[in-house]
Amino acid sequence: MNKQRLSFNNIGAVYVWLLIIIFFWWLEPGTFGSSDTLRVILNDGAITGLVALSLVVPLAAGVFDLSIGGTIGVTSMVTAKLLADTSINPTTAIFVALFVALAIGLVNAIVVVICKIDPFIGTLATSSLLGALVLIVSDNKSVASPRLLGGFARISRIKIWGITAPVLYLFVVALILWFLLEHTATGRRIYAIGFNRETARLSGVNVDRIRFYSLITSAFIAGLAGVVLTSRISVGSPTIGPPFLLPAFAAVFVGATQIRGGRFNVLGTLIAVYLIGTGNTGLSLSGQPLWAPQVFVGLILISAIGLTGLKRRNV
Amino acid sequence: MQQWNPTLDSTAAVEVQYLSKTFPGTRALDDLSLSVERGEIHAIVGQNGSGKSTLIKILAGYHAPDPTAKVWVGGTEIVNDRAAKAHELGLRFVHQGLGLIDELDVIDNFGLISGFKRKKTGRLDWKRQAAHVSSQLSRFGIQVDVMKPIKELNAVQRTAVAITRALEGLGPGSGALVLDEPTVALTKLEVEQLFTIIHEVQRSGVSVLYVSHYLDEIFDIADRVTVLKGGKLVVTSKIESITHKDLVHLMVGRNVNPIIKASKKANGAPLLSVKNLIGAELKGIDFTVHSGEVVGIAGLQGSGIAECPYLLIGASTSKELSLTLDGRVMQKISPPLMARNGIHLVPGDRKSQGAISEFNVRENMTLGDLAPFRRHGRLSTKTEKELVEHWIGELDLVPPDPEHDYLTLSGGNQQKVIVAKWLAVNPKVLILDEPTNGVDIGAREKIYSVIRDQASHGLAFIICSSDAGELAELCDRILVLNDGEIISELIGEQVNEINIVDQLHAVNTQKTH
Known part of the structure; x- marks a missing residue:
């Protein structure tokens, strides 16, 4: 059992990760080897990680949510605008932003579950609407304000036991989702729907309800990521959200090939996020060209999925 | 009822000898020898599971038979590349679904299979194509508007189009047509109309292998009938020398002991x-x-x-x-x-409705009702295992392991998991x-x-x-x-x-x- 757990098939990404660390350590011992680098990787990964985790529940239930980039953009802009243009306190601003995220999730859920539009198309459409909303709110301008620096900045900058807060948020969200997916009846039903909706339906699982809430979950976590991101960069930017979409999907898909072989899962996703994060940091520290990180992500994705595809064909 | 000896006729339209087909765990066809004479309508009857569909699938090249088998079409033995070779030699099929595209018109449905007539520029020549298709149809006395989409034709016309399309390109006096359950969707009047067409087909020299569940139809259309049971050929007989009652008994088999139901409860x-x-x-x-x-x-x-x-x-x-x-x-x-x-349903289609292939035995068995395994909101794997082990024992699941992958179980054991899954919900x-x-x-x-x-x-x-x-x-x-x-x-x-x-x-x- 233990042997199987540590096999390359099960946690191949961990071995690849170690190889990458050793490689860059050897290549750039001065910069890559410093503890600052570790902290950068950990912190940068935290927000990508949150975004990636937002996708785990819907994907496990077989639902694509392409609108999370838009959700990040909207919540970021809402938070920044509220703090810059009004005098409400940061806590209220955060709550309003999270409430907006829930509302976005509700719209997605209505489009996909009630209107029965394929999630891929439905959330592509809402994603476009959210892009428009960001432009309306921001007038295509970044929002900066001293109020984005003070107390609000602290929520992403305070450290607990030397770890910055976003890493902690990531850990908490991961723990909750892990428990939900691995240790509750709901989690079992989520996977059942994702693997075979018809069987799940005939087994008496309330398919619509779970698909509905899965989209609310993704929007909420993406909203949380949007707020934390805004706090970290202390600016509300209209172009902030969409770039997260592809890396997040890449991480979840790579993650699905790890630990639980074929199931979208939390731990695999975290490993994938930090594998990709480490590679990207190493590449930029060693002065590789700007396009190198994207090549790296692409290759990791193809090889992870390709290898598990091969494995399945052998069965 | 006399046994037909296939070896006597070497010019049979279709002939198979020593045809067996073994699937893992079952023998779907067992040493079958059969010959369809030129120009005859030969019916195949048998209960579900008697091997009719396996026979058709082998003839169509979908399954490869066990190596002992020999198959001739029009006197030529088929060895490799079965599907293409059989088609070339004139063995044609109309499967139950007909294989037509409802949204496309008759001309296009022909063209998809046999190609389109073109002008010198490479442009499609609709006029010639339409004339060609109409002439094909009129060979069998079929009149339909070839510009109409299939969905606007009636059931007989559709079947007629499918038959004509299948027989396209055959020279006169050759070929064999396999018709699989052609009357399932037809009314009685339509069946008669279809039979007229099938007789036209027969008159053009095409042999017909006719598969149907409806025994009375067989007596209306067939020249000879072959009965299959459990993958074996029971008898081939001229239709005049057999009765409806004979067929039923042959399909069921001789050794039926009437099971005495204890008029128990x-x-x-x-x-x-x-x-x-x-x-x-x-x-x-x-x-x-x-x-x-x-x-x-x-x-x-x-x-x-x-x-x-x-x-x-x-x-x-x-x-x-x-x-x-x-x-x-x-x-x-x-x-x-x-x-x-x-009230629960154990679906017939294990793969797409009964089970979740990615789940293991335990996860599949408990999916019907997870409530009993909840402990303070947490799913107790231990409690799950206890129940699963009970059902594994009841049904003799092999291997008796709750954590075994569902997908790698044998078909029988997969079905046991599905049945247990629904028995487990009380x-x-x-x-x-x-x-x-x-x-x-x-x-x-x-x-x-x-x-x-x-x-x-x-x-x-x-x-x-x-x-x-x-x-x-x-x-x-x-x-x-x-x-x-x-x-x-x-x-x-x-x-x-x-x-x-x-x-x-x-x-x-x-x-x-």
Whole structure:
């Protein structure tokens, strides 16, 4: 059992990760080897990680949510605008932003579950609407304000036991989702729907309800990521959200090939996020060209999925 | 009834010898030798599972036969590249679904298979193409508007188009056509029209291998008939020298001991009353199931048997349907609601509806009801395992491991997992759809004995099946469906395979619409 757990098939990404660390350590011992680098990787990964985790529940239930980039953009802009243009306190601003995220999730859920539009198309459409909303709110301008620096900045900058807060948020969200997916009846039903909706339906699982809430979950976590991101960069930017979409999907898909072989899962996703994060940091520290990180992500994705595809064909 | 000796005729349209086909765990065809003479209409009959479809699939090149087999078409032996070679030699197929694209017109449906006529510029020459297709159709006296999309044609016209398309390019006096259940969707009048066309086809020199469930049709159309049973050829006979009754007995086999049903139980109380079950094929059937009773619903394709279980649990909607459970009328009918009331369906299609291939045995078995394993919101794997181990023991699952991958189990053991999954939810009424489709004999016996045992504890079963042997062995009472209606009810001593097969394969007399 233990042997199987540590096999390359099960946690191949961990071995690849170690190889990458050793490689860059050897290549750039001065910069890559410093503890600052570790902290950068950990912190940068935290927000990508949150975004990636937002996708785990819907994907496990077989639902694509392409609108999370838009959700990040909207919540970021809402938070920044509220703090810059009004005098409400940061806590209220955060709550309003999270409430907006829930509302976005509700719209997605209505489009996909009630209107029965394929999630891929439905959330592509809402994603476009959210892009428009960001432009309306921001007038295509970044929002900066001293109020984005003070107390609000602290929520992403305070450290607990030397770890910055976003890493902690990531850990908490991961723990909750892990428990939900691995240790509750709901989690079992989520996977059942994702693997075979018809069987799940005939087994008496309330398919619509779970698909509905899965989209609310993704929007909420993406909203949380949007707020934390805004706090970290202390600016509300209209172009902030969409770039997260592809890396997040890449991480979840790579993650699905790890630990639980074929199931979208939390731990695999975290490993994938930090594998990709480490590679990207190493590449930029060693002065590789700007396009190198994207090549790296692409290759990791193809090889992870390709290898598990091969494995399945052998069965 | 005289045995046809295939070796005497070397110019047969189609000839097979020593044809066997072994699938893992089962032998679908066993040393079959058969010859279709030039210009004859040769019918193949047999119960479900007798090997008819395997035979057709082998002829069509979909399955490769076991190596001993020899197949000739028009006197030429086919060895490699079977599908293409058989087609070239003139063996053509019209499968049950016809293989036409409904949205495209007749011309395009021809063109998709045999290519289009072109002008010198490479542009399609619609005029010549239309003329070509019309002339093909008129060969068999068929008149349809070739510009019409298939969906606007009637059922006979569609079949006629499919037949003509299949026979395109054959020289006169050659070729063989395999027709698989061509009359399932046809009314009685339409069947007659189709037979006229088939006779035209025959007159053009094409041999026909005709597969049908409806025995009376066979007597109207066939020159000879071959009976298959359990993958073996029972007999090939001239149609004049055999009777309907002979066919039924041959399909069932000689060694049928009428299973003496201990006229055991005075039925329990009425548990579930079904009224006005109407669907795409079902025309409104009524019946009542008592607790502890095993009721069989027998029917062949097209009779409504396929939709029956799904309508009953509300997975498909039947507007008029009224269900009374324990004296209480059910207000709404949907799978979760029915599940909550103890009525469950074990679907016939294991792969796409019964199980989740990515789950292991335990996860599959407990999916029907996870509530008993909840401990303070947490799912207790340990409690799950206890229940799963109980059912593994009851059903002799091999291997007896709750954590075993579902997908790598044998078909029989997969079905045991599915049956256990629904027994584990403590149902009141369990509806089983084709419960032993593709299940080996050992697993089948085990599943039967568990069903009997559960029934003796008061659980009611509704078994929808096209397997007469299975229904005869399991059921206290059998309702036979034909063309959407219950044409007979067999009770007690009447429940035997001969009676079921006789009723199942009766001509579709109901088809008057």
